[in-house]
Amino acid sequence: MQYIDIHENQIYIRLAVTDSQDLKLLHFSALPLHEEDLVKEAIPEGFPFLSMNLAGFDRPYERHGNKFIVTAPGYRMKYLSHSDERNEFGRLLTFHTKDEETGVTAASFWQFYDDLPVIRTWHTVTNNGHETQTLDYIANFHYEGIEKEGKLSRDEKLKVMIPHNGWQRELNWKAYTFPELGMELVQEPSIQRSSNHLHISNTGNWSAKEYLPMAYLENTEVHTGLFWEIDHNGSWHWEIGDQNGHFYLALGGPNETYSHWFKDLKPGESFTTVPAAVGVTGIGFDDAMGTLTDYRRKIRRKNQDNEKLPVIFNDYMNCLWGRPTAAEEYPLVDAAAEAGCEYFCIDAGWYADGDWWDSVGEWEESRKRFPEGVKKVTDYIRSKGLVPGVWLEPEVMGIRCDLAKKLPDDWFFVRHGKRVYDRSRFQLDYRNPAVRAHMDEVVDRLVSEYGVGYIKTDYNIEPGIGTELSADSVGEGMLEHERAYISWLDGLFKRHPELIIENCSSGGLRMDYGMLSRCSIQSTSDQENYLQYAVIAANAPTGVTPEQAAVWAYPMNHEESISPDALREEVIFNMVSAMLLRIHQSGHLAKLDEERKALVKQALSVYKTIRPNIRVSRPFWPLGLAGYSDEIVSLGLFVEGKAYLAVWKRSGAAESVTLPISDAVRTALDSEKIALSCIYPGPETAEASYDPLEKAVKVALPKPVMARLFELTPDR
Structure with a gap:
């Protein structure tokens, strides 16, 4: 067994190459690996680095249901090599694996970002064999052992936070224990496998119509967190399930089971997945969101609008x-x-x-x-x-648009030989x-x-699962349209760089x-x-x-x-x-x-x-994330030497609120004493103070409905 140990930007990682050249991902955390936490009775197919499925191959051993575990040929991909280099963002690791039976190879990319505990990950799969292969699933990231730190049972220590989303009900985060999701531990810990799992998906072109493509997993015993987002404007999927004595996390773009996607790879053809990000924290949710904030700033198009904020x-x-x-x-x-x-x-x-x-x-x-x-x-x-x-x-285009009546069907999404309708509109096909x-x-x-x-x-x-025209699957038609739309936006910005x-x-x-x-x-x-x-x-x-x-x-x-x-x-x-x-x-x-x-x-x-x-700035939430039943909610932003704090009283009888100021914010202010000022609508409109003993801001809220904005600075 050859180990590849990485400690980069506060992420502890261990990969292993077995004697039979299988590549394993054993650890990805804010804490170092304790080998005794790994289940020793692991099946040979456990801890796969790459989870990928081609049609027509056996997936042995486990009770799958619809879980993406022991994928084939994912479980038998052999390690060829890896490279370790640096670019403008930070460290870039590239792993090369191959399935000897089909000749299919994968180049797997892990892009690190200097000083951020997060990676961006994607794969390029190439058919180097002699027969067409149908790719119907690939995970950007598959990590087995997400629960392993600490002594408590997973039922007691794990909490997953899921951002529900919906029209006029956006960004509606809810926290769940695993028993609340129907995933209690009822088997011997060394077995821990079942047919059910937590799976959150989007199918279609409205990427966030039910959930944002992200989530946060917390181990409340050791105070570590794992967070992720899928950077894609269409179908995506992530799941948490049990296998091999552990829980695993798998996430990626479209697949056949949940989004009607597959891709026929002819000899010599390649497919590149949509990108996703995975990160760790040893501090908590606010830190995870701060890391994602910084990561998002690094991956987006440079533009004056996000500098000037008109x-x-x-x-x-x-x-x-x-x-x-x-x-x-x-x-x-x-x-x-x-x-x-x-x-x-x-x-x-x-x-x-x-x-x-x-x-x-x-x-x-x-x-x-x-x-x-x-x-x-x-x-x-x-x-x-x-x-x-x-x-x-x-x-x-609307169904009563005169132009739409004159155009051929290949301008639009088509299924079953007919244009796709939704809410009296046709979906244009940007391919x-x-x-x-x-x-x-x-x-x-x-x-x-x-x-x-x-x-x-x-x-x-929402045009649904995709289009059948010029595509191996309707999901492939959808994905290629979405990529073409992004490419169209790139062209607009190239011609009109100042356009918002x-x-x-x-x-x-x-x-x-x-x-x-x-x-x-x-x-x-x-x-x-x-x-x-x-x-x-x-x-x-x-x-x-x-x-x-x-x-x-x-x-x-x-x-x-x-x-x-x-x-x-x-x-x-x-x-x-x-x-x-x-x-x-x-x-x-x-x-x-x-x-x-x-x-x-x-x-x-x-x-x-x-x-x-x-x-x-980075965000923080003194009262935790806001809920629709909360009478008082709050949001803060902080930079070095300064912080801003908004507080809203939506209803209720409470006439004051105490807002704890976190260690991260106080460190940024670099002072035990903090000056507090109501900057809108003005100091005379608010009764508020900072308590250095409680390390909290206290605000009077005497009116039935009100909001105030404060500035926090060091009080030297």
């Missing part, structure tokens, strides 16, 4: 609701400019005379809504010192060069004719770093209730970096009678929700009274002073 006004939420007209835009432009906004986006509806849902696709302006043309309005926007933007839904050329023409025209510098790209359908593109999918239903490695802004939700939005805003940095997380701030225009104090607090609450992230200002600013206009303007002014720190 304030965007969008006319949709609690404002024009997708029914814009030139007459209504002009006063909004004036009000947005006066408030301090820097971009102005005309949202949905600019291209249609009336109801537009099922007729979109040609993207020509409506002269009924804009009698003198959209350019007249965008010119006015520029005259006020703002950059104009428009809404676009580039992946669909088709004509589709990409059409949308290139649309975007280039918007930029050249209207002077557009911002495009909100929305996506409001927002990633919106009915809010946050495609919140993934396949998309966000390109798009600089992510819509976090379409949530219309600002009291609920605080929960989404507080949790947003788990799924997206703070500077990419767009949150609506939409002061309301009430018809009912509401006290002046309640109206003020409503504006403050709305603004605080966005001020540690990206402000998507909305609401009908032109109709607000002067006091509320002043509160919006003040918030934007304060935001401009703190945004240089937001773009390099």
